[in-house]
Amino acid sequence: MxxxxxxxxxxxxxxxxxxxxxxxxxxxxxxxxxxxxxxxxxxxxxxxxxxxxxxxxxxxWISLGHGEYSEIPSEKDFFSVVKASDRVVCHFYRENWPCKVMDKHLSILAKQHIETRFVKIHAEKSPFLAERLKIVVLPTLALIKNAKVDDYVVGFDELGGTDEFSTEDLEDRLAKAQVISFEGESSLNPSKSSTQTRRSVRQSESHDSSDSD
Structure with missing residues (x-):
C-alpha cells in the first residue's frame, strides 16, 4: 500500500x-x-x-626520448635520464619471461603516455643502483618523480599475481601513483605518500662512476 x-x-x-x-x-x-x-x-x-x-x-618530451621504450646503457646514464624528465618509469629487468611480459606492456604505454619517460636497465649489470634502491625481485618498476623514486611496482602481486594482467591494469597502477596522466595533465587527486621510503637519486649521483662498474 x-x-x-x-x-x-x-x-x-x-x-x-x-x-x-x-x-x-x-x-x-x-x-x-x-x-x-x-x-x-x-x-x-x-x-x-x-x-x-x-x-x-x-x-x-620527444627530444628527451619520450614516446618510446628504450634501454639505459649504463648506471651513469640513469642519473641524467631521471634529472631530464619530471616523470620516469624505470624497469629493472633480467633476461627472463616475467620481464619480457613487462616489456610488452611498457612498450605500449610509452607510446600512449608521452608525458612520461619509459626506460629499462639491466639489474644484474647495475649492482650499485640495485643495492641503493633495494631492488631484489625482478621485474621491479621504479616510479620516479622529480628525480626521486616515489614508489615501486614489485613483480606482479599488485597486478593480479599472474603474468596475464592487462596493459590497462598496469596503466591504472601507474596512474594511481601519478607517474602517468591523461592529456598531459593529471586528472587524479593527489595520492597519499607511498609507504615505501623515498630514496633520492640525487644523493646517489655523488658516487664516482667507478662505483657503478
Missing part, C-alpha cells in the same frame, strides 16, 4: 534533479550570451596559448 507514496517520492526527486540540471544549463547559456566580441577573442587567444604550450611540451 505504500507503493504509490514511494513512487511519488521518487518522481519528486527526479524532478528536483532535472530542475537543478536545467537551471545549471540556463546559467551557462546566459553566461555565454553575456560574452561580447572582446571576451570571445580573449577566450580564443587563451586557448591558442594553451595549445602552443602543450605543443612545446610535446616537442621537448
Amino acid at each position: 505504500e507503493n504509490p507514496k514511494v513512487q511519488e517520492i521518487i518522481e519528486k526527486q527526479v524532478l528536483t534533479v532535472a530542475k537543478a540540471v536545467e537551471d545549471k544549463l540556463d546559467e551557462e547559456i546566459a553566461a555565454l550570451e553575456r560574452l561580447d566580441v572582446d571576451d570571445l577573442e580573449a577566450l580564443r587567444e587563451r586557448r591558442i596559448q594553451q595549445m602552443k604550450k602543450m605543443a612545446e611540451k610535446r616537442s621537448r
